[in-house]
Structures are given as C-alpha cells and as structure tokens.
Amino acid sequence: MILLSACLAGFNVRYDGGNAKNDLAARLVAFGQAVTVCPEVMGGMSTPREPAEIQGGDGTDVIAGRARVVNRRGIDVTRQYLQGAQLALGIARRPLGSSAAANTFYIPEEYLKNDMFQNSIKAYLSPNKNMRELWC
Numbered sequence: 001m002i003l004l005s006a007c008l009a010g011f012n013v014r015y016d017g018g019n020a021k022n023d024l025a026a027r028l029v030a031f032g033q034a035v036t037v038c039p040e041v042m043g044g045m046s047t048p049r050e051p052a053e054i055q056g057g058d059g060t061d062v063i064a065g066r067a068r069v070v071n072r073r074g075i076d077v078t079r080q081y082l083q084g085a086q087l088a089l090g091i092a093r094r095p096l097g098s099s100a101a102a103n104t105f106y107i108p109e110e111y112l113k114n115d116m117f118q119n120s121i122k123a124y125l126s127p128n129k130n131m132r133e134l135w136c
Contacts, residue, residue, distance in 0.1 A: 002033060004037075008025040009028075015049050015052075039087070040080070042084040042088060043079075052077050053069070054069050055067060062082070063082070
C-alpha cells in the first residue's frame with residue numbers, strides 16, 4: 001500500500017485551498033492502491049490556512065523541541081504539525097496486512113525545494129527500515 005499526500009490525489013487540502021493533483025496518484029487512490037493523508041488537517045488545521053515555515057532549525061530540530069513552525073501571522077503551529085505528522089506516521093507504520101498499511105510515502109514536489117521539510121520527513125521515517133520515500 002502507498003501512503004500519499006491527499007493534495008496529490010486531488011483533494012483540496014493545501015494551505016491555499018487548492019490541490020496538487022497528480023493523475024497517477026488519483027488513479028492509485030481510485031483503484032484502492034493508495035491511502036491519502038493530510039498531516040496539516042489531521043493536526044487540526046483548517047483549509048485554507050496561513051502558510052507556515054520552520055523557524056530556528058530544520059525538521060529534526062522541531063521534533064527535538066529546538067525549533068518551531070510559525071505561520072505567516074506569527075502564530076506558533078508546531079503542535080498541530082507534530083500531531084498531524086504523528087498521526088500520518090501511525091497510518092504508515094500499520095502492519096502491512098492491515099487495510100491502511102503503507103510502506104511508501106509520496107511527497108509533493110514543493111517539499112523538494114525546502115530542506116527543512118525534507119529533513120522533517122526523513123526524521124519521522126528513519127525509525128522504520130521497511131518504509132521508502134519517493135519524491136515526486
């Protein structure tokens with residue numbers, strides 16, 4: 001099973017209320033081969049929402065409590081991002097026999113441009129040796 005960002009499957013969950021639909025991702029979901037997650041929404045954030053950036057380090061620092069995630073209005077949304085990431089990771093770590101198990105993460109292309117997000121994702125995935133990450 002593949003776990004992918006809901007915005008790639010065409011769900012309007014991006015910060016701006018839009019999506020980043022990828023036809024292959026949408027087909028995988030339609031045929032039951034992929035499970036979608038939106039960590040931001042799972043963490044309690046609305047759509048649309050203010051864009052947010054990591055301040056004071058990278059994703060590893062956020063996990064360790066040395067950095068935070070702050071939205072454009074200056075509001076600290078670290079807790080929501082961590083909660084959503086933990087819930088998404090919980091889905092990814094389900095046993096492979098379960099209906100929503102995933103052993104591959106698909107990451108939206110926009111995150112490729114941001115080293116902090118890459119480090120965050122890698123820090124969360126690193127404890128699971130059976131999980132792969134595919135950047136798209």
